[in-house]
Amino acid sequence: MNMSPQDQDLEEQLRASLGTAPTPDFDSWCKRHPDATAVLKSLAPPAHTHELSKYIDRRTVMIISKVLAASLLIVCGLMWIGPDSNTLSQSAFANSIPGIDNVQTMKWTSTIYIRLSDKDGKKSLIRKERRLYAYRHPGQYRETFLDEEGKPYSVEITDLNAGRMLTLDLREKKAVLKFPPFRRDLRSPFAWVGDMIRERKYPGDGEGCRVKSVSLQGQKEIDRIQANVVRVITLNGLDQNDHRTDFFFDASTKQLVGMWGPNEVDLEFETLENGASVSKNEWYRMEPIGGLTHEIVLDTKIAASEFSLDPPADYAFEKMAKPTVTEGEMIAYLGAAARFNNQVFPESPYNAFDSDKFNAASYKDPKDRTKVEQAMIDIRDKIMMREIYRSPVKQFEEDQTVPNSFYYVGTGVEIGQADKIVGWYRLRQGKQLRAFYGDLSVKDITESQLPLNLLEQ
Numbered sequence: 001m002n003m004s005p006q007d008q009d010l011e012e013q014l015r016a017s018l019g020t021a022p023t024p025d026f027d028s029w030c031k032r033h034p035d036a037t038a039v040l041k042s043l044a045p046p047a048h049t050h051e052l053s054k055y056i057d058r059r060t061v062m063i064i065s066k067v068l069a070a071s072l073l074i075v076c077g078l079m080w081i082g083p084d085s086n087t088l089s090q091s092a093f094a095n096s097i098p099g100i101d102n103v104q105t106m107k108w109t110s111t112i113y114i115r116l117s118d119k120d121g122k123k124s125l126i127r128k129e130r131r132l133y134a135y136r137h138p139g140q141y142r143e144t145f146l147d148e149e150g151k152p153y154s155v156e157i158t159d160l161n162a163g164r165m166l167t168l169d170l171r172e173k174k175a176v177l178k179f180p181p182f183r184r185d186l187r188s189p190f191a192w193v194g195d196m197i198r199e200r201k202y203p204g205d206g207e208g209c210r211v212k213s214v215s216l217q218g219q220k221e222i223d224r225i226q227a228n229v230v231r232v233i234t235l236n237g238l239d240q241n242d243h244r245t246d247f248f249f250d251a252s253t254k255q256l257v258g259m260w261g262p263n264e265v266d267l268e269f270e271t272l273e274n275g276a277s278v279s280k281n282e283w284y285r286m287e288p289i290g291g292l293t294h295e296i297v298l299d300t301k302i303a304a305s306e307f308s309l310d311p312p313a314d315y316a317f318e319k320m321a322k323p324t325v326t327e328g329e330m331i332a333y334l335g336a337a338a339r340f341n342n343q344v345f346p347e348s349p350y351n352a353f354d355s356d357k358f359n360a361a362s363y364k365d366p367k368d369r370t371k372v373e374q375a376m377i378d379i380r381d382k383i384m385m386r387e388i389y390r391s392p393v394k395q396f397e398e399d400q401t402v403p404n405s406f407y408y409v410g411t412g413v414e415i416g417q418a419d420k421i422v423g424w425y426r427l428r429q430g431k432q433l434r435a436f437y438g439d440l441s442v443k444d445i446t447e448s449q450l451p452l453n454l455l456e457q
Contacts (some may be wrong), residue, residue: 051063082372086215088230089415093198096103097249098298099256102190105302106135109295113272116283126272126289137430138327138444139186140307157307160186161400161427162326166309172177175311178320186430190256193247196232210235219251223294226251259293304328310382323386326426327434327442330396335440338415340376345410345422345438349393402426412439424450 096102110131118125132144132152139160143270145150155168158180165180168457185191192203200211219227227248236241244265248258260269269292309326311317325333337352338345346352361373369377385394396404402425410422419440424445435449437443 001260042155048145057102066069085253086217086227088197088216090198090200093194095254096357097254098257099296100188100190100194103135103190103298104137105300106189107295107297107300107302108133108293111292111294112288113269113292114291115285115287115289117287118283119285121285127255128273130337133189134302134306135189136302136304136307138427138432138434141184142306157309158184159307159309159326160184161429162309162324164309164321165325165400166311168311168315173312173315174318175315176415177309177311177323190259193256193259196234196245197230197247202234207357212213214456217246220246220248222248225257227257249375255296255298257294257296260290262290263287264289310386323388323395324393324399325383325388327396327400329379329383330393331442332438332442333383333392334410334436336372336379336413338378338413339372343415345415347411347414349408349410349423350391352391367376397425400428403430404427410438417439 009196012438030187061230075177091417099106110133112129113123114127114129116127127148129148130146132146134142140444141156141158141160143156145154145156147153154172157166157168158164160180160183163179164427165178167176167178195201195203197214200214202209202211212235213231215231215233217231219226220229221227225248228251230247230249232245232246232247235241236243236391242265244262246260247256248260249255262268267290272290307326307328311324333351334345334349341354342355358376361369362377364373366374383395388395393408405426406423407425410420410421413420413422415438418441420438421435422438424433424435428451433445433447435445436441
């Protein structure tokens with residue numbers, strides 16, 4: 001049976017979506033349904049099998065089976081390919097997508113391709129710049145800049161809820177605490193991707209910018225992963241040109257595994273990767289021509305210290321922003337106070353430990369202090385070194401929470417009680433309700449998860 005090009009395309013798409021259709025086994029069906037077979041025999045007109053086979057061969061049966069299966073998907077509301085055979089409907093991304101939604105920790109790499117050229121444009125080459133990223137929920141980012149030899153030379157640590165950024169010059173050993181120069185996404189690093197492919201919403205506030213199309217472009221290998229390619233074409237309001245971004249989703253797990261954004265619509269990162277080289281010569285012009293996000297790893301273990309806003313001890317330090325106390329430091333402070341207070345959280349978070357007991361421990365020779373005493377002294381001194389001479393909890397509350405949203409109910413809670421809420425608050429950035437527990441864990445919660453007697457007040 002000869003198929004038209006349109007039928008061939010349809011079959012290939014159905015094969016990719018549905019897999020290989022099972023081989024019809026009419027004999028087995030007859031054995032399982034003898035009554036139905038008898039009825040069919042009584043109704044069937046006489047026919048010559050060899051004549052019927054001229055028109056219905058095995059390939060025709062398989063195609064019909066696939067079309068019927070596709071029809072069932074349409075009836076069930078699961079067909080996500082639009083009228084244009086490659087266009088994806090918004091319902092294609094209705095479910096939670098790993099790497100976009102509910103990200104707790106993540107690492108990834110960004111590779112920027114730059115075209116270097118001489119003054120007359122006759123000579124050029126491609127150079128790569130790599131950056132390493134780490135993310136920790138909620139709103140903590142770490143960006144490491146690498147030189148052409150792959151050695152780190154600069155680090156930027158941003159805590160969105162604290163509203164601070166610490167920049168580290170690794171070569172000059174200089175640290176600067178400042179306000180973040182631009183806003184990152186508090187939801188997760190790539191939550192904006194979900195906005196584009198689900199809501200057709202252009203990220204940011206670009207005037208005149210819009211999403212024109214979202215389509216499936218087959219598969220491609222990235223980082224040795226076979227991935228489905230979803231292409232988004234956007235209209236840039238500034239130059240009125242179309243811009244392309246390809247998103248790569250693991251064909252097996254559906255996780256976001258990469259992104260490619262070329263400045264030239266037809267440019268592919270594989271071509272640039274093969275043509276990239278290292279040069280220490282000076283060039284007249286540098287032009288970024290594409291950016292690849294890849295090597296995405298979810299739920300990886302990242303130490304909280306990687307996001308600390310404290311500069312290394314041997315770095316020259318400049319403060320361009322008022323120091324603050326992060327969420328993690330506030331909870332660690334109360335945890336140290338609870339251990340110092342015989343494993344029980346204090347009655348007040350603002351007077352978290354007995355001053356006389358603390359002073360007595362401070363006067364001891366360091367080698368005579370217990371681990372609990374030393375931990376309490378260390379975290380208090382760490383915060384005081386920032387010239388914060390008040391309760392760290394109060395500093396956190398005023399800097400980072402919605403006014404009057406901080407509640408403390410930790411009186412009598414023992415350290416380690418994972419089912420006991422110690423306190424909760426709403427963060428200024430994003431207004432998310434957060435609670436921390438007796439085991440020092442912290443979670444996003446809803447009001448229904450708060451103690452019932454407090455909701456009634």
